[in-house]
Amino acid sequence: MGIDISRLRRQFGSFIALDDISLRIGDGEFVAVLGPSGSGKTSLLRILAGLDQPDSGSVQRDGQDLLALDARRRGVGLVFQHYALFPHLTVAQNVAFGLRVRPWRLRPKAAVIKARVDELLRRVELDQLAARYPAQLSGGQRQRVALARALAIEPRLLLLDEPFGALDAQVRVNLRRWLREFHRSLGITSLFVTHDQDEALEMADRVIVMNRGCIEQVGTPEQVYHRPATPFVSKFIARGQAVPGEVTASSLRVLGASWRLEGFADETWHAVEVHVRPEHIVSSPRPGEGLPARLLGVRHVAGTTLASLQVDGMHEPLEAAWNGHDGGRHASGERVTVQFQALTVFGLDREGRVCARADCHTPHLASPVVSGPWRRLEA
Known part of the structure; x- marks a missing residue:
C-alpha cells in the first residue's frame, strides 16, 4: 500500500524541474517536501494532483497507474496557500462544493452532503460558523475551511501546497500543531510542501529535502537534522x-x-x-x-x-x-x-x-x- 514514484522527470525548456526522482510514500504517512524556490517541490505536487504531466517516469498507487487517471478520478484533495475559497458562498457551501459538482449519477443526496459537511465542520472546529462568508473569517479559519473542503470528497491522498504561507507567525504555529493532530485522527496519506524548516521538522513523519530538481535526502526529522547527507542539507536544515x-x-x-x-x-x-x-x-x-x-x-x-x-x-x-x-x-x-x-x-x-x-x-x-x-x- 502507498505511492511509488519512479524516475519522474519534468523539464520546461532548458530548466529541469524534476530530474529522474524516485520515492515511496507509505499509506497513512505524513510527508513534508522541503526545499528552496525552484527546487521542484511544487512541480512534484502538481503532477500528483493531475494539474501537470511529467515528461517521463511513473506514479503507482496500490499498483494502479495514477498518471493514467484525470484529476477528478485520482481521489486527491488539494489545499492551496491562498485558500481559493468562493467569496459568494458560505462556509458550508464552500465545503460542500466538491460533492455538489459531481455528475448527478455520482452525486450524494442532499441529506448525505449536509451530514458530511456538518461532520467536517465539527472536526475543524468551525461548526458554529457554517453560515458565514469567507470575508467574515480570520486567516486561520479560512485555511481550515479549505482543508474541510478538500476532505469532503474523501480523498485517498491529501496535498498541501504551502498552506500556512499567508498566515502570521503565531497563527502558523497554532495551526500546524492542530493539523498534525488532525492528520493522526484521520490516518490519510498527506504530502505537505513547504520551504519552512520548522514546519517540516515539527509536523512530518518523514522529510524529503529537494534541490535543483533532485532529492538530496529522505529521512525522519531527526535523521535529516542530526545527520545531513549532503552539504546542501547541512546548510539548509541545520x-x-x-x-x-x-x-x-x-x-x-x-x-x-x-x-x-x-x-x-x-x-x-x-x-x-x-x-x-x-x-x-x-x-x-x-x-x-x-x-x-x-x-x-x-x-x-x-x-x-x-x-x-x-x-x-x-x-x-x-x-x-x-x-x-x-x-x-x-x-x-x-x-x-x-x-x-x-x-x-x-x-x-x-x-x-x-x-x-x-x-x-x-x-x-x-x-x-x-x-x-x-x-x-x-x-
Whole structure:
C-alpha cells in the first residue's frame, strides 16, 4: 500500500524541474517536501494532483497507474496557500462544493452532503460558523475551511501546497500543531510542501529535502537534522557553516586543531567540506583556550544570543547560537575565544558528490575524536 514514484522527470525548456526522482510514500504517512524556490517541490505536487504531466517516469498507487487517471478520478484533495475559497458562498457551501459538482449519477443526496459537511465542520472546529462568508473569517479559519473542503470528497491522498504561507507567525504555529493532530485522527496519506524548516521538522513523519530538481535526502526529522547527507542539507536544515579543513593521514586539521578520523584513508574522496553549526560554537570558559575571534555583533532573540564571529584565520564570519551565561557576558567588538563542540565532515568525489561523511564530537579542544569511522553513503 502507498505511492511509488519512479524516475519522474519534468523539464520546461532548458530548466529541469524534476530530474529522474524516485520515492515511496507509505499509506497513512505524513510527508513534508522541503526545499528552496525552484527546487521542484511544487512541480512534484502538481503532477500528483493531475494539474501537470511529467515528461517521463511513473506514479503507482496500490499498483494502479495514477498518471493514467484525470484529476477528478485520482481521489486527491488539494489545499492551496491562498485558500481559493468562493467569496459568494458560505462556509458550508464552500465545503460542500466538491460533492455538489459531481455528475448527478455520482452525486450524494442532499441529506448525505449536509451530514458530511456538518461532520467536517465539527472536526475543524468551525461548526458554529457554517453560515458565514469567507470575508467574515480570520486567516486561520479560512485555511481550515479549505482543508474541510478538500476532505469532503474523501480523498485517498491529501496535498498541501504551502498552506500556512499567508498566515502570521503565531497563527502558523497554532495551526500546524492542530493539523498534525488532525492528520493522526484521520490516518490519510498527506504530502505537505513547504520551504519552512520548522514546519517540516515539527509536523512530518518523514522529510524529503529537494534541490535543483533532485532529492538530496529522505529521512525522519531527526535523521535529516542530526545527520545531513549532503552539504546542501547541512546548510539548509541545520544552518551548517563551512570552515577550512584538510585531511592528513588519519587526522582532520581545522584551524590548527586535530580531529582523529578512523577509516578515512580507504575512502575514494577527492576533497573534503567541513561544517559547524551555530549551536556547536561555544564560548571558551577559560581565556586563551580555543580559537581567537572578534565579536562583530550580538543579537538577543527569544532567549538565545546570536553572535556573529570573525574567527582568526577565516575570511567569512561564523554565526554562533548561545544560551544562558554564554550569551549574556559578551558585547560587540570584544575579543573572545571559542571552541567547536562538533563538526560534520563530507568527503566529495571529483564530480562534487558526497561519497562519505563523518560526525566529529569532542568535549575538549585539546583531544578531539571522531564518533565513528567514515562510511560510504548508499546511492
